[in-house]
Amino acid sequence: MEKVTPRILPGFMELLPADQILFNDMYDKIRSVYESFGFLPLDTPIIELSEVLLAKAGGETEKQIYRFNKGDNDLSLRFDLTVPLARYVSAHYNDLTFPFKRYQMSKVFRGERPQKGRFREFYQCDIDIIGNDELSILYDAEMPAVIYHVFKKLGIGDFTIRLNNRKVLGGFFASLGLSDKIEEILRTIDKIEKIGKEKVVAELIAAGVPEDKTETIISFITISGDRRETVEKLRALGVENEVFQNGVNELETVTEAMITFGMPEESFRIDLSIARGLDYYTGTVYETVINAHPEFGSVCSGGRYDNLTGYYTDKKLPGIGISIGLTRLFSQLRDNGLIAPGAGTMAKVLVVPMDKNTIPYAVSVSAKFREAGIPCDVYYGEKGMKQKMKYAGKSGFPYAAVIGADEMASGTLALKDMLGGSGQRAVTVEEAITILKEKEE
Amino acid sequence: MEKVTPRILPGFMELLPADQILFNDMYDKIRSVYESFGFLPLDTPIIELSEVLLAKAGGETEKQIYRFNKGDNDLSLRFDLTVPLARYVSAHYNDLTFPFKRYQMSKVFRGERPQKGRFREFYQCDIDIIGNDELSILYDAEMPAVIYHVFKKLGIGDFTIRLNNRKVLGGFFASLGLSDKIEEILRTIDKIEKIGKEKVVAELIAAGVPEDKTETIISFITISGDRRETVEKLRALGVENEVFQNGVNELETVTEAMITFGMPEESFRIDLSIARGLDYYTGTVYETVINAHPEFGSVCSGGRYDNLTGYYTDKKLPGIGISIGLTRLFSQLRDNGLIAPGAGTMAKVLVVPMDKNTIPYAVSVSAKFREAGIPCDVYYGEKGMKQKMKYAGKSGFPYAAVIGADEMASGTLALKDMLGGSGQRAVTVEEAITILKEKEE
Numbered sequence: 001m002e003k004v005t006p007r008i009l010p011g012f013m014e015l016l017p018a019d020q021i022l023f024n025d026m027y028d029k030i031r032s033v034y035e036s037f038g039f040l041p042l043d044t045p046i047i048e049l050s051e052v053l054l055a056k057a058g059g060e061t062e063k064q065i066y067r068f069n070k071g072d073n074d075l076s077l078r079f080d081l082t083v084p085l086a087r088y089v090s091a092h093y094n095d096l097t098f099p100f101k102r103y104q105m106s107k108v109f110r111g112e113r114p115q116k117g118r119f120r121e122f123y124q125c126d127i128d129i130i131g132n133d134e135l136s137i138l139y140d141a142e143m144p145a146v147i148y149h150v151f152k153k154l155g156i157g158d159f160t161i162r163l164n165n166r167k168v169l170g171g172f173f174a175s176l177g178l179s180d181k182i183e184e185i186l187r188t189i190d191k192i193e194k195i196g197k198e199k200v201v202a203e204l205i206a207a208g209v210p211e212d213k214t215e216t217i218i219s220f221i222t223i224s225g226d227r228r229e230t231v232e233k234l235r236a237l238g239v240e241n242e243v244f245q246n247g248v249n250e251l252e253t254v255t256e257a258m259i260t261f262g263m264p265e266e267s268f269r270i271d272l273s274i275a276r277g278l279d280y281y282t283g284t285v286y287e288t289v290i291n292a293h294p295e296f297g298s299v300c301s302g303g304r305y306d307n308l309t310g311y312y313t314d315k316k317l318p319g320i321g322i323s324i325g326l327t328r329l330f331s332q333l334r335d336n337g338l339i340a341p342g343a344g345t346m347a348k349v350l351v352v353p354m355d356k357n358t359i360p361y362a363v364s365v366s367a368k369f370r371e372a373g374i375p376c377d378v379y380y381g382e383k384g385m386k387q388k389m390k391y392a393g394k395s396g397f398p399y400a401a402v403i404g405a406d407e408m409a410s411g412t413l414a415l416k417d418m419l420g421g422s423g424q425r426a427v428t429v430e431e432a433i434t435i436l437k438e439k440e441e
Numbered sequence: 442m443e444k445v446t447p448r449i450l451p452g453f454m455e456l457l458p459a460d461q462i463l464f465n466d467m468y469d470k471i472r473s474v475y476e477s478f479g480f481l482p483l484d485t486p487i488i489e490l491s492e493v494l495l496a497k498a499g500g501e502t503e504k505q506i507y508r509f510n511k512g513d514n515d516l517s518l519r520f521d522l523t524v525p526l527a528r529y530v531s532a533h534y535n536d537l538t539f540p541f542k543r544y545q546m547s548k549v550f551r552g553e554r555p556q557k558g559r560f561r562e563f564y565q566c567d568i569d570i571i572g573n574d575e576l577s578i579l580y581d582a583e584m585p586a587v588i589y590h591v592f593k594k595l596g597i598g599d600f601t602i603r604l605n606n607r608k609v610l611g612g613f614f615a616s617l618g619l620s621d622k623i624e625e626i627l628r629t630i631d632k633i634e635k636i637g638k639e640k641v642v643a644e645l646i647a648a649g650v651p652e653d654k655t656e657t658i659i660s661f662i663t664i665s666g667d668r669r670e671t672v673e674k675l676r677a678l679g680v681e682n683e684v685f686q687n688g689v690n691e692l693e694t695v696t697e698a699m700i701t702f703g704m705p706e707e708s709f710r711i712d713l714s715i716a717r718g719l720d721y722y723t724g725t726v727y728e729t730v731i732n733a734h735p736e737f738g739s740v741c742s743g744g745r746y747d748n749l750t751g752y753y754t755d756k757k758l759p760g761i762g763i764s765i766g767l768t769r770l771f772s773q774l775r776d777n778g779l780i781a782p783g784a785g786t787m788a789k790v791l792v793v794p795m796d797k798n799t800i801p802y803a804v805s806v807s808a809k810f811r812e813a814g815i816p817c818d819v820y821y822g823e824k825g826m827k828q829k830m831k832y833a834g835k836s837g838f839p840y841a842a843v844i845g846a847d848e849m850a851s852g853t854l855a856l857k858d859m860l861g862g863s864g865q866r867a868v869t870v871e872e873a874i875t876i877l878k879e880k881e882e
Contacts, residue, residue, distance in 0.1 A: 004496040006532040006753040008486050016536050017481040024482050036811045038788035038818025040458040041465050045449050045562055055445040068509030070552050091447040095457050097835045111511050138821035260801045312447040347479035360701045370477045377479025380579035394538045
């Protein structure tokens, strides 16, 4: 038979089991923190009607969409989880209780040119809170507090959540007489870490910003200090613009609440260069960096949006959301050796019947292990003991429970530590359970 | 602004939070049983190259595929998890340990005409075991044993795993001189429960089966009895066909091992009318019915396939797999009232600060709850107490922990049972934790 080369597309992540176990462990940790804060699960379709999904999209985003026809329908694969959320709350408005807190951790699709660290199919792990008519500014502080607990739990080193407020930026640029250029300025300054100060200035000038004002913009977005100092410096600018002043007040309220919510001072800071490219943000915006690896870029971003449901409903449904790009983060952590796969199996023990006759007893032992909450596997293949033990070792089982006629007769098993190499010892099933449970902790 | 109606496509399932919690609970239970048997997680891409994914497909399947071009690539959304597995083991052959046991629980896509109970996007919860060159027949018994534990854990009533063997069918039809019609016969008899005996006979005649032989076929596929009786009746037919005899031996070995593996006699039976439409099965085949609801059809099906990787590799990689169509099963159970959503939240308690001043203490209480493993939410909106409590009730929180100035001063909280309605009582945080943990059990 002619063969087809078994391969996948570039830009798609597919893992070997040991890596997949590691990935799932991260996924489960994020999910458990999200749930511990009362976020509700949601699972929207991967395929949506283009008319609905792309109501707001345009430009770069639209080019990346996987869009196609099936029958009479113009369909698209979702490119994020925020637009489907906006569609969902608009459609189910009467069935939801607000503020509506939901998490969704699923794959999204962007047909970008594949490059290192960019994926076309990747997991986003989102939390959002949607208010009915209004949403307390305190939720802007709860978001980073949740993320703080997530990253603590992931245990991947120190990190800093950097935040800003679009009103501060917009109000400031308006006060410079640049109201008509705010979008371009935001997009440009957002790139300062990537392309550097000189190029930002050049791009600003190209966008029509007068040269003398580029200096003002650069000094502004590079204001530094702790959260209190930064707020003071902003106030000291004496900008007479109400949007600006509201934004500064919000920044102050949010950063104070972040302390109240248990975040250490060093876990976050105000960074006036953060703008977030997406134009739907209207207030607080966040990015997150792993301190030892700024080259990873932002590993968790989001912000406040007041009008995202405007395409679907007349209801005013302001929201705040933040998202971890898990596929990319996982790939960066693994490629840099910050995480490493463990054993190639989640089972704690392989039960190895020495021959056919001992299989029924081996099965009963495995059932007892499972009842005790110990995941385990049984080797049923008709191979020699050497090959069976080779399988146990290669698969990464921490223990093997060998069962021959003697063990069956005496109701015991020979427990072999596959990693410690301390030989094997005859134990009862109950003793084995105790040992295996201890090992777990 | 002109509005786009927020809607999704027919045939796609999207749930309200209470239902989603219920769905996730089923998903998590299935996953935990799969993992307890040592199956490894896998997560293959949703988008694959059509050339690779459709190497084997054809006919009905191919028509249902979501297939499209992006750039120079001819792409398809996966329509099952078995073909991607065949691709995966062929590509990663050198990195895997065999027998390779994996589970995958993800969405697949079939652009069928939507009808009640049929979904275009749905979860399959698969386990498969792939052998290198050979795979012990005992794994054919382990599959239903795992499924037995899954359905016990789901607690949705009595069920029966019905099994058959393609060799028994193929061998028997060959012995009738119908070797060239086996595929059509299998496809036809598979429908006997749906369309009835008369239509099966008519279709068999239309397919060119001589009329007198249709009677023989019908009596054959309706052979009944317990597993031992059925095997005896099959042997008593005296069919002189080696494939048939091998098949009967396999059926006997597998059903005996199912008992060894802890399955009660009444949890399964041999059913010679089971053929499974997919042509890649080569030995054991399974279907599962909920006893009280045969109209659901098979809620879990699978079988042995010897040549599924043949399109990708010269290696001989026989496998056995079984799959739960979770989206459909969930929808059937819910529509028939066999499962019902519980509270609309996974959090056990809503912490309600009475005013702004009590927020910091409320936050510290919520942190203690979470540390104790109790998921909880805090209400930060600036509303009156009545509205806050209305939110707690409507959201389905079993408890509310109300915190005013008095509670803050005395280091307590007022715990209100939202369901029992036994008023509220002043307790310490530690007492509250004890109460909330008790409730959990």
